[in-house]
Amino acid sequence: MRARGHHTWSLEELHFELGTAGVKSDFSSVFRAMAKLEMEGQVRRVELDDGRTHFEMTSxxxxxxxxxxxxxxxxxxxxxxxxxxxxxxxxxxxxxxxxxxxxxxxxxxxxxxxxxxxxxxxxxxxxxxxxxxxx
Ligand SMILES: [Zn+2]
Ligand SMILES: [Zn+2]
The missing domain is CATH 3.30.1490.190 (Ferric-uptake regulator, C-terminal dimerisarion domain)
Structure with missing residues (x-):
């Protein structure tokens, strides 16, 4: 996440980026990984009113x-x-x-x-x- 220029990441984007990096993943594993990072306080959820779940680095x-x-x-x-x-x-x-x-x-x-x-x-x-x- 840090490496790329986006400010926020949707699950779809994370999934896509992992795919291009050659990492096999599905939405639920991406979601679980993000939920864990969220619990650790490394990322937080952002509501953008577009019906998707976005995450960003905590700041x-x-x-x-x-x-x-x-x-x-x-x-x-x-x-x-x-x-x-x-x-x-x-x-x-x-x-x-x-x-x-x-x-x-x-x-x-x-x-x-x-x-x-x-x-x-x-x-x-x-x-x-x-x-x-x-x-
Ligand atoms: Zn634009
Ligand atoms: Zn932000």
């Missing part, structure tokens, strides 16, 4: 940006969010202990390419292809 708290086109995930510091959370605590009286924020958009690379990218394995099953019907 400082941060929030995520996800490209709706290629599925790439970037980390962002949650400084501005923390300020908003203080306001929410003042408004609601809640002591907020955790939050998860996933912002969806289009990454720089996808903005610079007009042609739709071939979907990576982590891309959502339904990708927007609404444009392009014009003459």
């Amino acid at each position: 400082e708290h941060h929030d995520h940006l996800r490209c709706s086109r290629c599925g790439e995930v970037a980390a962002v510091p949650c400084g501005p969010v923390a300020a908003a959370i203080e306001q929410m605590e003042a408004l609601t009286g809640f002591a907020i202990s955790d939050h998860r924020l996933v912002l969806t958009g289009t990454c720089l690379r996808c903005q610079q390419t007009d042609a739709p990218e071939p979907a990576r394995s982590s891309a959502p099953a339904v990708t927007g292809r609404l444009a392009g019907a014009s003459a």
Whole structure:
């Protein structure tokens, strides 16, 4: 996981990478291995609202940006969010202990390419292809 450039890994991606590395695995063995690493505190689960399970290396708290086109995930510091959370605590009286924020958009690379990218394995099953019907 450390060796590759992705920020997060879905089980599908891990399975695929193991396959290209010549390691035979199935989803359940990949899942068990990740669950073990999670228990050891080396990775944590990330919810990206795309119905898949993603993992990332454990690090400082941060929030995520996800490209709706290629599925790439970037980390962002949650400084501005923390300020908003203080306001929410003042408004609601809640002591907020955790939050998860996933912002969806289009990454720089996808903005610079007009042609739709071939979907990576982590891309959502339904990708927007609404444009392009014009003459
Ligand atoms: Zn992208
Ligand atoms: Zn992350």
